[in-house]
Amino acid sequence: QQQVKQSPQSLIVQKGGISIINCAYENTAFDYFPWYQQFPGKGPALLIAIRPDVSEKKEGRFTISFNKSAKQFSLHIMDSQPGDSATYFCAASDSGNTGKLIFGQGTTLQVKP
Amino acid sequence: NAGVMQNPRHLVRRRGQEARLRCSPMKGHSHVYWYRQLPEEGLKFMVYLQKENIIDESGMPKERFSAEFPKEGPSILRIQQVVRGDSAAYFCASSPSRSTDTQYFGPGTRLTVL
Numbered sequence: 001q002q003q004v005k006q007s008p009q010s011l012i013v014q015k016g017g018i019s020i021i022n023c024a025y026e027n028t029a030f031d032y033f034p035w036y037q038q039f040p041g042k043g044p045a046l047l048i049a050i051r052p053d054v055s056e057k058k059e060g061r062f063t064i065s066f067n068k069s070a071k072q073f074s075l076h077i078m079d080s081q082p083g084d085s086a087t088y089f090c091a092a093s094d095s096g097n098t099g100k101l102i103f104g105q106g107t108t109l110q111v112k113p
Numbered sequence: 114n115a116g117v118m119q120n121p122r123h124l125v126r127r128r129g130q131e132a133r134l135r136c137s138p139m140k141g142h143s144h145v146y147w148y149r150q151l152p153e154e155g156l157k158f159m160v161y162l163q164k165e166n167i168i169d170e171s172g173m174p175k176e177r178f179s180a181e182f183p184k185e186g187p188s189i190l191r192i193q194q195v196v197r198g199d200s201a202a203y204f205c206a207s208s209p210s211r212s213t214d215t216q217y218f219g220p221g222t223r224l225t226v227l
Contacts, residue, residue, distance in 0.1 A: 032214040043204050043218035095214050098169040103155040
């Protein structure tokens with residue numbers, strides 16, 4: 001019940017295309033859903049986050065879509081660029097508990113020029 | 114405002130030795146989380162600490178691992194008698210309070226056990 005399942009494991013997109021990464025969870029107590037971007041040899045960096053009181057959040061080229069009834073959320077990267085090539089992790093936490101993040105398995109994105 | 118700092122960035126130990134990983138949270142942050150990332154895997158929660166208190170250690174292995182966050186100084190993750198399976202990247206993250214969910218990650222310490 002603490003798992004967050006992420007797919008796909010890897011993704012190749014052409015420059016200018018849309019990258020879509022999906023995550024699903026089971027614990028209905030989760031109320032905070034961040035996405036992190038990680039480059040090789042670096043720590044994860046917060047990209048964008050959403051709470052279940054909204055169904056969508058957009059920041060620049062990055063959008064989170066959230067479906068509370070399906071317990072799913074996804075990251076859309078519009079106009080994907082080679083510089084977006086990285087590993088992306090979704091996560092979830094129960095802020096009423098300790099706030100520890102439960103991470104998905106990660107998606108390695110490659111954007112081809 | 115400096116970010117989360119971790120040192121050393123790379124650590125090599127032989128089996129049976131001790132590893133000490135340090136984490137200095139962002140200024141004004143009193144909450145520290147430790148996560149472990151095994152090769153080709155996601156991050157796994159290990160322990161959550163506030164100053165001088167361990168709040169949640171549900172992700173810590175029962176033996177050989179310990180963590181502290183003293184009143185003064187960095188948080189320390191200590192691994193005694195390391196084994197090859199401990200080889201991983203260890204990240205700490207800090208936040209100003211638990212009610213502020215955003216966690217800011219450090220660059221990690223990459224531990225290699227020979």
